[in-house]
Every structure is written in structure tokens, then in C-alpha cells.
Amino acid sequence: MAEHQLIEHDVIVIGAGGAGLRAAIEAASTGASVGLVCKSLLGKAHTVMAEGGVAAALANADERDNWMVHFADTMRGGQYLNSWRMAELHAQEAPDRVRELEAWGALLDRTKDGRMNQRNFGGHAYPRLAHVGDRTGLEMIRTLQDHGIHQGIDVHMEVTVTRLLKDGDRCVGAFAYDRERGRFKVFKGKAVVLATGGLGRAFLVTSNSWEYTGDGHSLAYHAGAELVDMEFVQFHPTGMVWPPSVRGILVTEGVRGEGGILKNSEGRRFMFDDIPPLYVDQTADTPEEGWRYVIGDRDARRPPELLTRDHVARKIVKEVKEGRGSPHGGAFLDIAWIKEHIKDSEAHIKKKLPSMYHQFKELAGIDITKEPMEVGPTTHYAMGGIRVDPDSQMTTTVRGLFAAGECAGGLHGANRLGGNSLSDLLVFGKRAGEYAAKFAQESGSVAIGQDQIDLAAREALAPLERDPGADVGPYRLQYELQELMQDKAGIAREEDGLKQALDQIHGLQQRARRMGAGGSREYNPGWHTTLDLESLLTVAEAVAMGALERRESRGAHSRIDHLEKKKEWGSFNHVIKMGPGGEMEIRREEIPPIRQDLKDIIEEQG
Amino acid sequence: MATATTHEFKVWRGDADGGEMKSYTVECGPGYVVLDAIHEIQADQAQDLAVRWNCKAGKCGSCSAEINGRPRLMCMTRVDELPEDQPITVEPMRAFPVLRDLVTDVSWNYEVKKSIPKFQPSAPNGDDGTWRMDQYDVDRPQEFRKCIECFLCQDVCHVLRDHHLHDKFAGPRHYVYAANLEMNPIDTGDRLAALRDDLGIGYCNITKCCTKVCPEGITITDNAIIPLKERVVDRSYDPLSMLISKIRGK
Numbered sequence: 032m033a034e035h036q037l038i039e040h041d042v043i044v045i046g047a048g049g050a051g052l053r054a055a056i057e058a059a060s061t062g063a064s065v066g067l068v069c070k071s072l073l074g075k076a077h078t079v080m081a082e083g084g085v086a087a088a089l090a091n092a093d094e095r096d097n098w099m100v101h102f103a104d105t106m107r108g109g110q111y112l113n114s115w116r117m118a119e120l121h122a123q124e125a126p127d128r129v130r131e132l133e134a135w136g137a138l139l140d141r142t143k144d145g146r147m148n149q150r151n152f153g154g155h156a157y158p159r160l161a162h163v164g165d166r167t168g169l170e171m172i173r174t175l176q177d178h179g180i181h182q183g184i185d186v187h188m189e190v191t192v193t194r195l196l197k198d199g200d201r202c203v204g205a206f207a208y209d210r211e212r213g214r215f216k217v218f219k220g221k222a223v224v225l226a227t228g229g230l231g232r233a234f235l236v237t238s239n240s241w242e243y244t245g246d247g248h249s250l251a252y253h254a255g256a257e258l259v260d261m262e263f264v265q266f267h268p269t270g271m272v273w274p275p276s277v278r279g280i281l282v283t284e285g286v287r288g289e290g291g292i293l294k295n296s297e298g299r300r301f302m303f304d305d306i307p308p309l310y311v312d313q314t315a316d317t318p319e320e321g322w323r324y325v326i327g328d329r330d331a332r333r334p335p336e337l338l339t340r341d342h343v344a345r346k347i348v349k350e351v352k353e354g355r356g357s358p359h360g361g362a363f364l365d366i367a368w369i370k371e372h373i374k375d376s377e378a379h380i381k382k383k384l385p386s387m388y389h390q391f392k393e394l395a396g397i398d399i400t401k402e403p404m405e406v407g408p409t410t411h412y413a414m415g416g417i418r419v420d421p422d423s424q425m426t427t428t429v430r431g432l433f434a435a436g437e438c439a440g441g442l443h444g445a446n447r448l449g450g451n452s453l454s455d456l457l458v459f460g461k462r463a464g465e466y467a468a469k470f471a472q473e474s475g476s477v478a479i480g481q482d483q484i485d486l487a488a489r490e491a492l493a494p495l496e497r498d499p500g501a502d503v504g505p506y507r508l509q510y511e512l513q514e515l516m517q518d519k520a521g522i523a524r525e526e527d528g529l530k531q532a533l534d535q536i537h538g539l540q541q542r543a544r545r546m547g548a549g550g551s552r553e554y555n556p557g558w559h560t561t562l563d564l565e566s567l568l569t570v571a572e573a574v575a576m577g578a579l580e581r582r583e584s585r586g587a588h589s590r591i592d593h594l595e596k597k598k599e600w601g602s603f604n605h606v607i608k609m610g611p612g613g614e615m616e617i618r619r620e621e622i623p624p625i626r627q628d629l630k631d632i633i634e635e636q637g
Numbered sequence: 638m639a640t641a642t643t644h645e646f647k648v649w650r651g652d653a654d655g656g657e658m659k660s661y662t663v664e665c666g667p668g669y670v671v672l673d674a675i676h677e678i679q680a681d682q683a684q685d686l687a688v689r690w691n692c693k694a695g696k697c698g699s700c701s702a703e704i705n706g707r708p709r710l711m712c713m714t715r716v717d718e719l720p721e722d723q724p725i726t727v728e729p730m731r732a733f734p735v736l737r738d739l740v741t742d743v744s745w746n747y748e749v750k751k752s753i754p755k756f757q758p759s760a761p762n763g764d765d766g767t768w769r770m771d772q773y774d775v776d777r778p779q780e781f782r783k784c785i786e787c788f789l790c791q792d793v794c795h796v797l798r799d800h801h802l803h804d805k806f807a808g809p810r811h812y813v814y815a816a817n818l819e820m821n822p823i824d825t826g827d828r829l830a831a832l833r834d835d836l837g838i839g840y841c842n843i844t845k846c847c848t849k850v851c852p853e854g855i856t857i858t859d860n861a862i863i864p865l866k867e868r869v870v871d872r873s874y875d876p877l878s879m880l881i882s883k884i885r886g887k
Binding site (some may be wrong): 071072073074076077078082105130134135136137138140142144145146147163166168169170173177178180181186188211240241242259273274275276277280386389390393394395499502504505506507510548549550551552554555556557 | 666667668669670673676677679680684685687688689690691692693694695696697698699706713715721727736738740742743747748750751755756758764766768770771775778779782783784785786811814818821823824827838
């Protein structure tokens with residue numbers, strides 16, 4: 032019998048970013064006992080890196096805004112593959128979730144009359160993102176953390192879950208190891224919430240942190256849950272491109288929200304060149320009109336730099352491909368130019384974009400108040416994810432298992448609008464916590480079979496018993512996967528490349544199963560990286576499989592062999608599930624017909 | 638910064654029972670930060686080299702260490718800024734117990750934070766049930782809220798590092814946290830007694846080492862600690878307040 036510590040709670044939350052913390056706070060508020068498991072130290076999760084803001088129709092900066100406009104913007108941005116019910120709940124509940132943060136100590140930037148200020152962002156009709164300079168994610172996670180530590184939540188830091196444990200079709204816990212000593216922990220719970228974030232580490236160029244290895248997606252998949260629309264991976268248009276060591280680090284969309292413009296090597300503002308039909312009516316005709324929008328002229332339309340991320344990213348790639356890129360293969364993003372319009376623009380930029388100023392100054396030796404930045408697309412966000420019930424966030428096929436935040440799918444469709452992730456994790460984190468606590472209360476006690484625990488322990492220890500020198504080692508294997516995904520399942524995809532990618536992923540899976548890790552169980556990153564490989568390879572396979580099947584270009588998914596968006600592909604989602612023989616299977620699932628009142632809202636909003 | 642350069646890194650390897658500096662040679666590409674070099678060492682020379690990191694963008698505060706003897710974030714320290722003619726040393730923070738290699742046990746910080754009286758908002762002053770706050774009043778605590786909890790200020794503080802007063806002294810990070818709460822325009826909590834008695838703010842003799850190492854540039858001593866010390870002193874030792882307290886029976 033494998034030695035382990037048994038920890039019991041009503042609700043187990045896996046992941047302590049915004050969604051996990053919000054879920055834990057909500058579940059604890061109902062009186063449930065809550066265990067919060069995090070892979071890193073508390074407060075270090077990827078939410079900390081969110082920059083631009085949290086989207087909510089507070090109507091503080093423009094009173095014309097309301098949830099219906101936010102709903103329509105989100106659906107349009109997602110190219111109508113979104114779960115319309117999730118988009119509805121999200122737009123309706125985001126304002127309350129954001130206001131609540133102030134009651135918990137958040138200090139967001141203010142309007143002149145003392146309310147929360149809101150800024151422009153791509154795809155949002157009105158200034159909608161509540162923010163603190165360009166460190167909104169830090170403000171959010173710290174607020175939730177500092178509130179959460181007083182709610183009686185039992186926090187387990189630096190503990191990684193490797194398997195979900197089941198009783199029949201119900202999830203009843205999780206098997207984990209602690210990083211410090213490699214000791215095993217079994218978390219037994221009446222309900223389990225996954226809030227593990229995304230999968231950007233499957234790609235070479237990414238804005239995502241170490242933890243983003245698709246753990247939740249993979250845990251859920253192996254426990255029998257479904258994944259939805261995994262082909263939609265957002266490539267944020269503006270990551271750093273130089274020097275190589277910082278390639279992929281995020282440059283907030285807030286730079287463009289504050290007036291930053293994109294130029295090619297010829298000095299041309301190429302974003303004006305072609306505007307997608309869905310957005311022609313909402314986009315400025317001239318740079319002059321674009322600037323008026325930035326400074327709040329309500330009759331002006333948004334500059335084309337603030338079109339949706341999928342479009343901006345593709346446009347940058349096009350410029351580079353056609354030989355008009357910046358010296359290191361990107362485009363120029365210029366905020367310094369606002370000195371033509373703003374007195375004391377240097378101080379203004381440092382106040383509005385302090386982290387960006389710091390980041391470029393320290394890491395690239397660039398003063399953004401004086402020179403343009405070089406930027407290019409970086410893997411940023413997984414729109415697809417674990418398939419859940421829109422109201423309760425319970426997975427469609429595993430009872431007692433919930434998912435919220437980036438690891439859950441549905442809200443964002445084919446492309447996520449900036450700012451909608453922070454509101455997503457508040458709205459659906461709360462819902463997941465609420466419904467998980469309810470499920471725990473209404474459902475009977477649970478039992479965990481010893482055989483599952485023993486199997487999970489054997490799997491976890493296996494890499495330490497194999498020869499670490501037999502292959503290239505876990506870090507290099509991870510790198511091979513990242514190169515492969517970047518090259519063949521990245522921003523421009525095609526049939527042959529995706530087929531090769533799937534073959535090669537299967538090959539890497541074989542090698543990963545034989546991979547050995549040297550050293551002991553005590554704080555051994557080589558061992559941890561070996562164990563992470565299964566998650567990374569599972570999500571990589573799902574992304575490539577979805578991308579191969581979707582023979583059109585829509586939102587973040589671009590097929591160079593199928594450049595057009597095809598109407599018939601807009602009526603279903605891709606659902607991935609493990610087949611009876613353990614192989615990955617994909618099927619089409621019709622999107623349920625949208626409710627008439629919501630359809631009317633979309634039509635009214637144009 | 639055009640081409641790769643070769644550097645010698647001396648990295649502390651060991652655990653609570655002791656350890657030693659081990660030497661690694663790393664080819665560093667343009668713009669490399671120390672964390673890149675540590676990753677190269679992990680990939681090819683020492684798979685089990687223990688290091689804590691998350692964002693590699695200076696935002697999460699996980700990769701704190703002592704580089705050439707100075708507390709810094711590994712992800713924000715460029716190799717080409719360090720002296721070329723000597724090995725680059727990388728050691729764990731010394732104010733906390735070592736777990737393994739570059740990883741220390743910082744859990745004490747989380748316990749201290751929990752002991753600080755929490756945020757207590759006033760009743761909303763807006764008719765919509767929210768608060769009106771002036772940006773001018775928000776600016777001040779916002780500086781403190783930039784803190785990424787890297788604990789480098791704790792590491793450098795001699796009260797913790799040399800005198801090990803962890804049970805009497807909360808450290809600069811937590812004074813910044815307390816200052817953020819005390820200066821929040823809608824907070825009604827009172828942390829002055831706690832700061833004086835349990836959190837030991839009196840032990841700070843304002844040498845400003847914490848301010849110097851803060852990667853977020855927070856003016857820890859001048860803007861957070863000194864104003865808190867003044868408030869504590871005013872409350873405790875001002876004859877007029879003492880008299881009023883006495884009359885009110887507090």
C-alpha cells in the first residue's frame with residue numbers, strides 16, 4: 032500500500048489563480064470545508080500576469096454600456112461558437128463580481144468622480160476594462176488571496192495533482208505529491224473543482240508561466256470528461272520578440288488602448304489596410320478619428336489596432352512574411368508617438384503603463400516613452416477547455432467534477448476578447464464554488480478504492496526508477512514538443528503539418544512513458560517536469576486533432592489550406608473524449624439554438 | 638548583445654544539512670537573464686537542480702535568490718550587466734531555511750500575513766452601494782499594492798537575516814502590507830497596537846536596505862514604515878492622546 036497523507040474536505044479546489052481562489056471563497060462562504068491545492072506558492076499563479084484589465088459593463092466611463100452590449104461583443108468576438116448561456120451569465124454578473132473586489136480591499140484606478148475607471152480594449156464597444164495601470168491581474172489575485180486567507184480555507188502550497196480519483200461515474204478526490212519532499216497526498220472530497228488555467232507551455236513562444244501545462248484539461252480527460260473546441264488557442268498579437276530570452280513575454284493590449292499604433296518597416300500603419308467585414312462599421316477610417324476614440328470622443332470609432340486579437344496577430348504575421356517586418360521578425364508598436372498629442376507624454380506613459388516601461392527598459396534596453404517596441408504573436412490563452420454545464424460548471428460526463436476559468440471551455444468561442452478572462456474567472460469561479468458546495472451538501476459520502484491510490488503512486492514514482500540517461504531528458508523532450516506545436520499547430524496550420532504533428536506527438540508520448548528522471552523525491556524539478564509531460568502531450572494532441580478536423584479559418588484558428596470561414600462550420604463545437612480503447616476521439620456537437628431574446632440583442636447591436 | 642558568451646556560474650547546491658558551491662559553464666545568448674542560465678544548467682547538466690520560478694517576467698516574485706551576494710530576481714537580472722571577469726554566484730535567500738539548492742521555505746511569511754488584522758471596509762458612500770474614492774487618495778496605497786511578494790526585502794533585512802527575530806518582527810513586506818490597509822481610503826481597521834506589540838515595527842532602525850533591493854521600486858522605508866512608526870508613536874506616546882485614552886477608559 033502506497034504511503035500517503037489523507038486529507039478530507041467537502042470541496043477540493045485544484046488551482047489557486049483567480050478562478051480557484053474565487054471558487055474556494057464562495058464554497059467556504061456556504062459553510063463547506065474547503066481544501067485549496069496549488070502547484071506553486073499562493074499568489075504566484077498565472078492570474079498575476081494579467082495586465083490590461085477586467086471587462087465588466089459598469090458603465091462608469093460611458094453610460095451607454097450595459098450587459099447586452101457586452102454579451103453581443105463577446106459573441107461577435109467568439110465568432111458565435113460561444114456557449115451563449117455562458118456569455119449571457121458572464122455579461123450579466125461581471126459588474127457585481129468586480130464591485131465585490133473593492134469590498135475585499137482592491138484599489139482600482141478611478142474616474143474623476145471617484146468611481147472605478149474603465150479603459151478601451153479590442154472588440155469592446157465602450158471603455159469597459161476596470162484596471163490598475165497595467166498590473167490588474169496582480170491586484171485581483173492579491174485581493175482574492177488576502178480575503179481568502181481569512182475564510183477558513185485550508186491551503187496546500189506547492190502540491191501537484193497527478194490523477195483524479197473516482198467512485199463510479201463520480202469524482203471523489205485527487206492524488207498529489209508535494210514538491211518539498213515528494214510525499215504523496217490523497218485529497219478526498221465530495222466535489223472537486225478544477226481551476227488549473229491554460230496550456231501555453233505546449234508552445235515554444237508563449238506568454239504563459241511555468242505552470243501552464245494543461246494539467247486540468249488532462250486530469251479531466253483521463254477521468255472521462257469531455258474537452259470542447261480545443262483547436263482555438265489564442266495567439267496574442269503583441270509579445271516581445273527581442274532579445275531571444277524574453278521572446279513571448281506579454282506586451283499588454285493596454286498599450287494600444289492608450290493609443291499605441293502598429294507600423295511596419297516602411298513606417299506604414301498597416302492595420303488600416305484591411306478591416307474584417309464584421310467590424311467595418313465600428314472601425315475608424317483615419318488615424319485622426321482613431322486618436323479621437325482613444326481620448327474618449329464618443330462619436331469616433333475605434334482605431335484598427337483595437338480589432339480582435341486573432342485579426343491583429345494574423346496581420347502582423349502577414350507583414351513579416353511579406354518582408355516588411357521589424358529587424359527581429361515582428362512589427363513596431365509605438366506608444367511614444369502620442370507626444371504629438373499629449374504634453375508630458377513620458378510621465379503619462381509611465382503612469383499608465385508602468386510595467387511595460389520597466390519590462391522593456393530592464394530586459395530589452397528600450398525606453399518605450401522614446402522608441403517603438405518590437406512585437407509579434409505569442410501563445411496566450413486556450414479558448415477551448417473542459418466541457419461544462421453553463422450554469423453550474425459541472426462537467427458534462429463526470430458527476431461532482433467542476434471546472435472554471437481558463438481550463439473550462441465555452442465562454443469565448445473561437446476568440447477571446449481581452450479583459451474577458453479576468454471577468455470569466457470571477458463569474459464562473461464563483462459559480463463553480465457555489466454549485467460544488469451545493470453538490471457536496473446534497474450528495475452522500477464518498478469512498479476511494481485503494482487500488483486507484485496504489486496505481487497513481489506507482490505511476491508517479493516510475494520515472495525515478497528508470498534510467499535518466501536513456502533519452503534526452505524531460506526538459507529537452509518538452510522543448511521538442513514546443514517546437515513541433517509552434518511549427519505545425521501554431522498561428523498558421525495546414526492538413527499535412529497537422530497530420531505530422533499528431534504522428535510526432537504519438538511518438539513523443541511513447542518516449543515520455545519511458546522517460547527517466549535522475550535524483551531523489553525531494554524538490555526535484557526534473558522529476559516534476561517528467562510528470563508534467565503527460566498533461567502537455569494530452570493537450571497538444573487535443574489541439575492538433577481539433578485543428579486538423581476544422582477545415583476552415585475562424586477566430587484564432589487559421590488554416591492556410593482553408594482560408595475562408597465557412598458558414599456550415601459555425602453551427603457546432605468539437606468535442607473530444609477518451610474512447611473505449613483509451614484513444615482520443617473527436618465528434619461534432621450541434622450548438623443548441625440560441626434563445627430568441629438573446630438573438631434579438633445580437634441583431635440590435637449590429 | 639549580439640552573440641553568445643560563455644560564463645561560469647557557481648550555484649549553491651545542498652539542503653538543510655549543508656551544501657557547497659558547484660561550478661557550471663553556460664553559453665549565454667543575447668539578453669540572457671540569470672534564470673535562463675539556470676534553466677540551461679537544468680536541461681543539460683543538473684536535471685534535479687531545485688529552483689522556484691513561475692512567470693519569468695518579473696511579475697510573480699518566485700525566483701528570488703542572491704546573485705553575486707545581492708538579493709535579486711533571477712528573471713530580471715541580465716547576465717551582460719554582471720562583471721565578466723569573475724564567476725557569477727547564485728545562492729538561496731539566507732533569511733529563510735533552505736529546502737534544497739536555490740529553494741527556501743518562505744511559509745513563515747504566509748503565517749505572519751494571516752496574523753495582521755484584515756481589511757474592514759466602511760459602509761459604501763455611493764448611492765449605488767459602491768465607494769467613491771479620489772485617485773489622489775488611492776495613489777498612496779497603490780504604491781504598496783505593487784508588491785509581488787518576492788520577499789527580497791525580508792531577505793536583506795538584518796533583523797531577520799542576522800538577528801533571526803522572526804517571532805518578534807514581521808519584516809518590511811508586512812509593514813508594506815499593513816500600510817496598504819491603513820492607508821486604504823475606505824478601511825476602518827486599526828492595526829497600530831498590533832504593529833507595536835505583535836509585529837515589532839520598533840525593531841526597524843530604518844537602514845533602508847529593503848528599499849534598495851525592492852524590484853518594484855516601492856519606497857518601503859520612507860512611504861510605508863516611517864509613516865506607520867509615526868502613527869504608532871503618536872498613539873502610544875503622545876501626551877494628549879494618552880490623556881484622551883485615559884479619559885475614555887481605553
